[in-house]
Amino acid sequence: MSLVTLDIPEPQQLRGGWAAMAAVCAARGWNDSAYAEKDQWLYHDGGGNWACLRFQHGGRAVMLGHDHEYSETYYGEAAEYFQEEETDLLAAAPDWWAADLNPQPLGEWLGFVYGWDGLQWQRAAYDLDDGFISVGLVDMCCDDSFDLLRQFASDAPGLNGEEPDDEALRQLVAADGNITAALLGAVVPGWDIEAGVAAGRKFLLAKV
Template identity: 50%
Template sequence: MGLVTLDLPTPAQLRGRWAAYAAIRAARGRDRTCWADVPVWHYDDSGGNWAEVHHLGAGRAVLIGYDHEHSETYYGPAAEEFGEDETDVLAGAPDWWRPVVERMLAEKEYVGFVYGFDGDGWKRADYSAEDGFRSVGLPALSLEKTRESIISVAREAPGLGGSAPSPAAIEALIAADGDVTEAHVTAVVGAGGWDPAAGAAAARRFLAF
């Protein structure tokens, strides 16, 4: 069975968006929901839904995650636990996908989707079940979603007094592509109350890939 090609941003396209959102979350003091720790980029919604990119070198990456409400693929232990038919999310996949999956299962995580990037594009196994990827709500999937997510968090900043952040400042933060400074973060959240240094540091961790 062949793999299905997906229309998703490349890791290079995801980086600036993911790093920008991580910067605002870290400045807010909630950095455990969005972070980079070589070689992993992590996002979760604090409600049990998550997605990660694992960078494997040589231009390869694996995007893996789970939505506890919408993933209906029931891979591995989940199939037995929930009494559901298993969807083989690794069917037809190259061997280099598997270690990431095994690592997450060893950490007692359910796995709903596994996508591989080989330098040319993202692919997944061919199945019809809903895997939960879209419902996880990864902000970095689009510029629009990234902007909306940053605004949602940043408008709580004391330095903004309840106002929305500057659109130009948000664009500059994303365009920094991980090479974020304290000034970038301050321009978005305002001065006072939050920690732009923590935000910049969180974003810069994405520069490893």
């Protein structure tokens, strides 16, 4: 059975929103909600739903994650634990997808594994809901309304009960990881801007 090609933004198109969310979260002291390491970007919503993008050589990457409510795919030990039929998330996949499928530190089970070969996203063929959409990663990174980012930023003390300005949010995402104190300060005044800038700029470390 062949792989299924997915309509998901390429890794570089995810960076601006992911970095902006990391900056906002770190500024308010939530350092493990969205963050970047040298070879991976990580995100969780605080409710057991998460996604991780792990980079490999040659411009390749693997996206893995799980939604504890909506992932109907049970892979590996999860199938035995929940006594469900296993979904082979690596069926027909090249070997490099399996280089690092450890769900830690964000979760325990895998609901989806997607591969980026430098040109396209693909996954194994199955008809079940794997939880990717409900995790909300694409909405977080690519939604022009910035609803999720606004929600995380709206109680910044310097906003005095007002929501952050749409243009300020747009500029923070458009910075594509090149976040400055001025850009972040316009969104979450009164929080730890230095910590937020540092967290956002870590997304520039990975070669995407």
